[in-house]
Amino acid sequence: xxxxxxxxxxxxxxxxxxxxxxxxxxxxxxxxxxxxxxxxxxxxxxxxxxxxxxxxxxxxxxxxxxxxxxxxxxxxxxxxxxxxxxxxxxxxxxxxxxxxxxxxxxxxxxxxxxxxxxxxxxxxxxxxxxxxxxxxxxxxxxxxxxxxxxxxxxxxxxxxxxxxxxxxxxxxxxxxxxxxxxxxxxxxxxxxxxxxxxxxxxxxxxxxxxxxxxxxxxxxxxxxxxxxxxxxxxxxxxxxxxxxxxxxxxxxxxxxxxxxxxxxxxxxxxxxxxxxxxxxxxxxxxxxxxxxxxxxxxxxxxxxxxxxxxxxxxxxxxxxxxxxxxxxxxxxxxxxxxxxxxxxxxxxxxxxxxxxxxxxxxxxxxxxxxxxxxxxxxxxxxxxxxxxxxxxxxxxxxxxxxxxxxxxxxxxxxxxxxxxxxxxxxxxxxxxxxxxxxxxxxxxxxxxxxxxxxxxxxxxxxxxxxxxxxxxxxxxxxxxxxxxxxx
Ligand code: ADP
Ligand code: MG
Ligand code: ZN
Numbered sequence: 384x385x386x387x388x389x390x391x392x393x394x395x396x397x398x399x400x401x402x403x404x405x406x407x408x409x410x411x412x413x414x415x416x417x418x419x420x421x422x423x424x425x426x427x428x429x430x431x432x433x434x435x436x437x438x439x440x441x442x443x444x445x446x447x448x449x450x451x452x453x454x455x456x457x458x459x460x461x462x463x464x465x466x467x468x469x470x471x472x473x474x475x476x477x478x479x480x481x482x483x484x485x486x487x488x489x490x491x492x493x494x495x496x497x498x499x500x501x502x503x504x505x506x507x508x509x510x511x512x513x514x515x516x517x518x519x520x521x522x523x524x525x526x527x528x529x530x531x532x533x534x535x536x537x538x539x540x541x542x543x544x545x546x547x548x549x550x551x552x553x554x555x556x557x558x559x560x561x562x563x564x565x566x567x568x569x570x571x572x573x574x575x576x577x578x579x580x581x582x583x584x585x586x587x588x589x590x591x592x593x594x595x596x597x598x599x600x601x602x603x604x605x606x607x608x609x610x611x612x613x614x615x616x617x618x619x620x621x622x623x624x625x626x627x628x629x630x631x632x633x634x635x636x637x638x639x640x641x642x643x644x645x646x647x648x649x650x651x652x653x654x655x656x657x658x659x660x661x662x663x664x665x666x667x668x669x670x671x672x673x674x675x676x677x678x679x680x681x682x683x684x685x686x687x688x689x690x691x692x693x694x695x696x697x698x699x700x701x702x703x704x705x706x707x708x709x710x711x712x713x714x715x716x717x718x719x720x721x722x723x724x725x726x727x728x729x730x731x732x733x734x735x736x737x738x739x740x741x742x743x744x745x746x747x748x749x750x751x752x753x754x755x756x757x758x759x760x761x762x763x764x765x766x767x768x769x770x771x772x773x774x775x776x777x778x779x780x781x782x783x784x785x786x787x788x789x790x791x792x793x794x795x796x797x798x799x800x801x802x803x804x805x806x807x808x809x810x811x812x813x814x815x816x817x818x819x820x821x822x823x824x825x826x827x828x829x830x831x832x833x834x835x836x837x838x839x840x841x842x843x844x845x846x847x848x849x850x851x852x853x854x855x856x857x858x859x860x861x862x863x864x865x866x867x868x869x870x
Pocket of ligand 2: 398
């Protein structure tokens with residue numbers, strides 16, 4: 384791909400569908416519960432029986448307005464719904480209610496930050512409301528398909544970006560930012576694997592330096608970050624081959640096969656007139672007045688950017704730590720619970736808390752493949768452990784060992800430290816005794832260190848720490864070793 388990138392550039396726009404965590408469906412009172420028995424959350428409205436009337440769920444409007452405000456969108460005072468007509472077995476109405484000409488949110492943007500610290504602004508064309516279709520189940524038997532209508536009428540919002548994205552990293556960073564906001568706003572669970580967040584990726588390519596966009600294709604239903612990245616790369620390469628061979632790219636809907644790592648055409652791309660859009664006659668206008676907007680603004684929770692600033696101010700952490708902690712709402716909450724339980728709150732204990740979470744907590748979550756909410760260790764257990772470090776009773780390395788012991792045995796830090804007699808030795812006389820012993824036993828290393836081979840200090844400190852069973856206060860060991868060597 385590297386060589387192609389010297390000649391060609393991808394132009395990418397994403398359409399992200401996010402299932403809203405409203406209690407009930409978009410236009411009826413059926414539950415949106417995910418694991419309900421098939422066809423149990425249905426009623427005449429979402430099944431599309433003749434003569435029924437849809438009623439818009441106000442919670443859905445509140446949710447989309449939150450996302451609109453969080454992505455700097457303008458809000459339409461008056462928007463309407465449309466019918467998008469198409470036949471699909473799991474769409475019994477024969478049309479989907481969606482917003483077409485007047486999306487409720489439009490003209491927004493998100494700032495993204497890339498790995499090399501460059502910032503990019505990605506435009507958001509529109510965010511609109513629509514309903515999901517049911518689910519066809521084909522793998523139940525060889526000669527029958529089943530249909531589950533529970534998902535029919537479940538509310539979605541579709542977030543459409545401008546074709547402002549120029550690299551695959553930008554695409555996944557933008558997608559991640561959208562996901563992060565949805566989760567912070569508590570309107571979507573951010574779960575791509577379960578399909579509550581789905582992405583269609585549009586891509587075209589053009590010669591470097593050229594103004595005009597090429598013809599795009601749209602890759603449907605990508606359900607992981609990996610797939611978005613891989614599908615875009617595969618499609619970029621495919622379009623490159625097509626163009627280099629003298630052919631042209633056609634406006635097509637593509638599908639991506641993750642095992643073959645290949646995109647292939649699904650159908651020629653449908654155009655708006657294929658759907659015979661017309662205004663939904665059964666629904667009134669959606670009106671958003673100043674009061675409504677004001678109350679939604681007041682309900683907005685703290686968003687990632689504000690949280691980062693607060694973490695910097697309140698906890699004096701380095702940006703690196705802040706970015707990882709704030710990336711995940713749960714993780715940042717966990718951090719704040721740990722720090723709120725600390726007996727001594729200062730820059731050092733805040734940083735130690737972050738160290739334990741970023742190195743130890745994240746490692747066990749990853750090793751055990753569990754979520755933070757399934758972690759048996761509670762924030763208060765970790766605060767206790769950090770107390771020992773801040774009182775200089777154990778050092779950072781011992782803290783890591785104790786953490787692991789806490790994780791495997793479920794015991795408290797104090798129990799483990801007492802049982803294993805881990806309180807560190809800060810008594811000068813005891814440490815001097817150990818240092819003298821090690822200097823005697825390692826005469827040549829000690830002499831070489833004295834004559835200026837500074838790298839030998841590490842060796843000596845290591846031996847001293849080992850002799851003390853890891854309990855010597857490392858700072859004292861360092862100081863005292865130098866004093867004793869001088870003599
Ligand atoms: P459709 O309903 O046909 O998918 P939308 O307007 O919902 O159309 O979405 C079009 C998407 O394609 C947007 O994300 C937009 O940024 C992107 N797009 C438009 N033109 C191009 C292009 N030439 N190359 C790449 N992406 C494009
Ligand atoms: Mg589309
Ligand atoms: Zn219903």
